[in-house]
Amino acid sequence: MGIPQKLPRTGLAALLASLDTPSEIQLPNGAVIQVGTGEPKYKVIFQSEKALRTPMTELGVGKAYVSGEIEVEGDLNALFDAREKLQDKVPLRQKFQFLYDYFRTATDMNSKAIGDHYTRGDDFYLTFLDKQYRFYSQGLFKSPDESIEEASEHKLESMFNALDLKPGQRLLDIGGGWGGVTQYCGARGIHVTTLTLTADSARFIQRLISEKSLPGEVFLQDFLTHKPEEQYDHIVMYGVIEHLPDYRRFASRIWDVLKPGGRIYLDGSAAVTKFAVSSWTRDNIWRGTHTFMTVQDVMAEFLYHGFEVIEVSRESKDYELTMLEWAKRLDLAKDQVIVGWGEETYRVFRLFLWGGTHAFKTNALQAYHIVAEKTSSRGPRPSTYRRIIQFLGSLR
Secondary structure, X not given: OOOOOOOOOOOHHXXXXXXXXXXXXXXXXXXXXXXXXXXXXXXEEEOOHHHHOOOOEHHHHHHHHHHOOEEEEEOXXXXXXXXXXXXXXXXXXXXXXXXXXXXXXXXXXXXXHHHHHHOOOXXXXXOOOOOOOOOOOOOOOOOOOOOHHHHHHHHHHHXXXXXXXXXXXXXXXXXXXXXXXXXHHHOOOOEEEEEEOOHHHHHHHHHHHHHHOOOEEEEEOOHHHOXXXXXXXXXXXXXXXXXXXXXXXXXXXHHHHEEEEEEEEEEEEEOOOOOOOOHXXXXXXXXXXXXXXXXXXXXXXXXXOOEEEEEEEEOHHHHHHHHHHHHHHHHHOHHHHHHHHOHHHHHHHHHHHHHHHHHHHOOOOXXXXXXXXXXXXXXXXXXXXXXXXXXXXXXO
């Protein structure tokens, strides 16, 4: 024990001291304060007086951790139980930046935002993603004891069956990541056309196609401007709807590129309120107009654009288990990540993955997959005026 040091009445240290969770708080002079009773679940180390007074906001705490002013040992997930006591004051600069980005040309914004996130290269993400299909979205677990490799296989099985894919059919994969769909479906005789916005992803998938002699191709192209020579039999989109918040335009483009009777299978992280992304996440993980899917709005636009919604399935527990395994694997690769990409990158993604795990666990975030089928009628979009005319016509 160090020399006694007075704990500030306000700030993060005071908040942690008020919790019931058994833990330890180490002050800058080395003194350790025991909180609660029982075996400590975590230890928070404050490196300075300034750190002790870290503002009780998500952005403030996140900055302090990433900069190294605060260190955490033990169960980081348990520490996130204090999250509900933090405020998330969105800085005015973020609000204006979001509005500016939202009204920019969507294709330019998508390219920049995706590029910002994926500039670390394939090797970084492959330190924690599943080794078989390399998905950066939720797997589907038949039991919590399964590996994420097994969960990723179930994810592909779910999609393959929902779309009723047959050899020789043409499948559009929007946002192909590291080629999991091409690998799985191509081996079963499906011709996969992949769209991606990152050059690393395009190279990875093209190498996969060449090495395994898979049917398909990959284009470095935005879906919003993609104009195929013929319509696709079906479409899959894993974890990309978060980057396409203009659901009306999205549904219209899906209609244009899909054959009648064709289906789309999409999944993603979701929230009840659109644009509900924390200020820390907006600064450090997903810039631009990234927003969690609002399922009700996506379904409405599908219905308005002439699709029938076939299936909606909740996968929040699956995403919790997926991110939990990602977080564990990142921690195991700590030394490798710090040597290759720096300690700040390690700290940013450690906070992101453990924080995401907690968000799905507490239902602060949800996850779903949706299956919709294109009908023969385009639906009542694009305008209220059109619907009024149709209504008046029905009165004759």
